[in-house]
Amino acid sequence: MVKLEGIATFVAVAESGSLSEVARRLRVSRSVVSERLVELERALGTSLLQRSTRRLALTEDGLAFLERAVRIVREVQDAAADLAERRGELRGPLRISAPVTFGRMHLDPALYPFLARHPGILLTLDLDDRRVDAGADGFDAVIRHGPIADRYLVAWRIGASRRVLVAAPAYLARHGTPRSLEELDGHRGIYYLHRGVADWRFAQADGMRIVRGQPGLVLNNGDMMRDAAIAGLGIALLPRFIAGAALAAGTLHAIDVGVEAEQEHLYIAHADGQHPSAKLRALAAWLKDAFGSPPYWDTL
Structure with missing residues (x-):
């Protein structure tokens, strides 16, 4: 047997x-x-x-x-x-995947009080910038940043995300500060690998506008994109949850080109057809409350 x-x-x-x-x-x-x-x-x-x-x-x-x-x-x-x-307890395994930079900077501090309140939950948190398959890779849910494009996912928004063009003061002193979308074309861009040069998207009255600067550096990590911008290697379009502290410290300056970058969201999502557990629903509500509306990183 x-x-x-x-x-x-x-x-x-x-x-x-x-x-x-x-x-x-x-x-x-x-x-x-x-x-x-x-x-x-x-x-x-x-x-x-x-x-x-x-x-x-x-x-x-x-x-x-x-x-x-x-x-x-x-x-x-x-x-x-x-x-x-069924007895009103939250316990058992919970497997979550999340982006590296967001997980380290904002998810971890929000999770610890949640886990302290619910000690019966065994959390496995996998920080990875690749877009994992929530169902096939064995996760209960994934936390992602950006547009919700996967039809097989059921997504709950847990926070808004404003993105801003940033560059180091030294870079702007050498190359000038662009004041319009047209002026961005001549500047060196720092791009996120999983989105490429089509990532600079701006909402205009007549629709979405994609601007492609001169590719200077392509990276797969938000921390490194921020650090490359601080080092003066070009202009980056970064979420404020990554760039906020550097903007406050003056090591990066925000660039105003007259229009806002495309609005994005942070969301937690599970595979379509998968019944979300009470643990997962409680975690989503907790994170949404912890981040705030507007999220605290947008007010830095």
Whole structure:
């Protein structure tokens, strides 16, 4: 008979690669972990792990079994969390993906009081600037910044995001300050890799206008874009949640070209067809309240 504790132990060992680490995490002896794995292999009639004195490796059958084993463990965890929510508790795993810069600067400080209030929640936060697939990559939700373009996502707005053209005082002293969209064309641009040179979008009365400066630097991280602008390498179009402190300190200056950049939003989204848990709904409401309306970074 295949036991759930054996499956959960196998998944933990496959993820960590260490029997000792799993024993410490589960608060059992190393021999108990080994016994559970042997019992599971006996019940399945195959070897799942290749053991040596130096390392653990999954066998071909182990790799095949792992994918379903992970799903089984998650389903049981989610079922237990659903029962807790029926009793008015928020507990169980919550897996979130978020952009690196926003996560480090603003999401982390907002999350800690939420987790302190709900200690039964086990949060896994993956900071990554790539646009992960909320459903296929195993996340309960993703936090994103920008236009909501994915039809398979159900999105809740948690904050507005104003973007502003910025440059270092030294850059503007050397190259001049553009005063119109037309004057931007001759300037060196710092662009976000995942949007490219079509990212400079401005709302005009007759529609959206895209301005393409001279590509000078293309990066995949907001912190580095801000720092490159401070270093005088060009003009960047940055959210105020990234540029606000530098603008307040005077290391960056805002550039007024007579029109506002396209309005964007921060949102938390889950896969369409996936029932959002009470944990996720509570987190979305908490973040929206923590960021404020207008969000605090727009008032710096």
